[in-house]
Amino acid sequence: MTGRVIVITSGKGGVGKTTTNANIGTALAKSGKKVVMIDTDLGLRNLDLLLGLENRIVYTIVDVVEERCKLKQALVKDKKNPHLCLLAAAQTRDKSAVTEEQLKDICEQLQKDFDYVLVDCPAGIEQGFQNAVAGASEAIVVTTPEMSAVRDADRIIGLLEAKEDMKSYKLLINRVRPSLVKSNDMMSVDDVVEILSSELVGIIPEDTGIITSTNKGEPIVNDEKSPAGKAYQNVARRIMGEDVPFMDLEEDTGVVAKVKKFFSGLVGKEK
Amino acid sequence: MKAGFVENSFIVDVSNARKTSEIIYELSSVLEDVKGKNVRLKLGEIDINISQLTSIRALIECMNSKLEFITTTSDETRASANSLEIPVSEIENKVPTPEFGADPVQSNKELELALDKIFGSEDFEEYDSKDYKYADIEEMQYINEDETGQDPYADFNKQIANANNVQVEDITEEIKEQLKETEKLPTLYIQRTIRSGQSINSDGNLVIIGDVHPGSEIIAKGDITVWGVLGGIAQAGTGLTSAEGNRYARIRALKMNAIQLRIADVFARRPDSANIPYIQKTDTFTPEVARVRDKHIIIQRIYEN
Structure with a gap:
């Protein structure tokens, strides 16, 4: 078995790379896939917090690289889903502790045992980024509908295209606020797709539930009622090759909106 | 979750659990202590159907234990228990219930084995805990x-x-x-x-x-x-x-x-x-x-x- 290695990257910080990683990973594992997540954000790790696994980390990726433990010992198993594992980053070291070759090697080893290897990339385009993309053959570029994030995503896509063994990359637009888009105060999904001219894998609506889920260490996909949770679930299904239509973000705005939509036909529909 | 002893029985309080998966996880974290004892399960207000209750009972029985009775406030759970002939107690247990910290290495392993027994074995490689640096840890609390x-x-x-x-x-x-x-x-x-x-x-x-x-x-x-x-x-x-x-x-x-x-x-x-x-x-x-x-x-x- 050869698993898919997908890097989740963005260029700009704070657009939701780690949240995306935790949620897609959890959703894939819930569908019965074997998933391992690698946190490559050495020195500023967060993925363990989002998954609520901070207190279980004994060995990190640096311990693996420096041969203080075997790769399998360093994998932290999720509390609820035994198919989900985390390879944590070291908090007391910096990006230079791991090289591109070493990460490539780790990805190749994990590919044999897992269906999906999700690599959480640090912000920026320096060594940390280079390490994270080294072993990956697919990428998900996370962006928000803001000019600065879109500009950085464009730069990242350029770097990904220049990389020989990168087979495909897809766009995930995070923190979309339909009401602002409607009043022309926010770039629409179509605008972003047009600027970046790339294929879309998901649209995630802004959701206050993300804040509580991050603080609790419980990915939001476990909450079936949350709109962001549903959207992440759909992203995971698209990654697995299913054809899932994009969610109608206007859906929950009430009866009046639904009636209006029924008559006007096209309000709030993307792609 | 809380757990405590009374005579030869073990009371497991999962009344805070909102999902069955949480109950199974919480239960598995006290598996070591439960071994060979009768288990009294406090379920609170969660609705549990027959197949879920069967899984929970199977998990307990994997550890050579017996599900003595349950307490619940949900009608559905009560109905499920009745059809599986599991006694439902009306009396709240008032035994002091100290909190247990689970042993992650041990309980994860036990959980996997137990889950495998219920849901069928998956081809997931076992990690040899003997390889750990802290090899002679028998239990962590x-x-x-x-x-x-x-x-x-x-x-x-x-x-x-x-x-x-x-x-x-x-x-x-x-x-x-x-x-x-x-x-x-x-x-x-x-x-x-x-x-x-x-x-x-x-x-x-x-x-x-x-x-x-x-x-x-x-x-x-x-x-x-x-x-x-x-x-x-x-x-x-x-x-x-x-x-x-x-x-x-x-x-x-x-x-x-x-x-x-x-x-x-x-x-x-x-x-x-x-x-x-x-x-x-x-x-x-x-x-x-x-x-x-x-x-x-x-x-x-x-x-x-």
């Missing part, structure tokens, strides 16, 4: 005091002590010798806050006047004393090999909130129930000391005498 400052284990400790005919705080000659050895070590004295990503190493004892934030690690060959909130990873009594480690080393803090505690080759992690990093009440300080007793790390309140 992190016994904590509850919010009121009263040690839920106080009575429990006394019972054990009476059974063994020794005092709880008995300091033997051997321990005295060891404590003197620790006194001889040099002491590194640091007067600042240790922040995420920082690492402090000491060849002797380590005294920190200030807080130790989550994400940092403090390592010492001897004792560690934190005059502040200990929130990171603390590792005391470290030797080059596990044989050289000093199990008599202690970790003291004005507020013990450590993610992990390691003393020589013994290891404990913070219970998941306390795993809410953004809440750090610093208005109540209860000075505590962590030490090793019978291969477990125990945390005790430091009293005036």
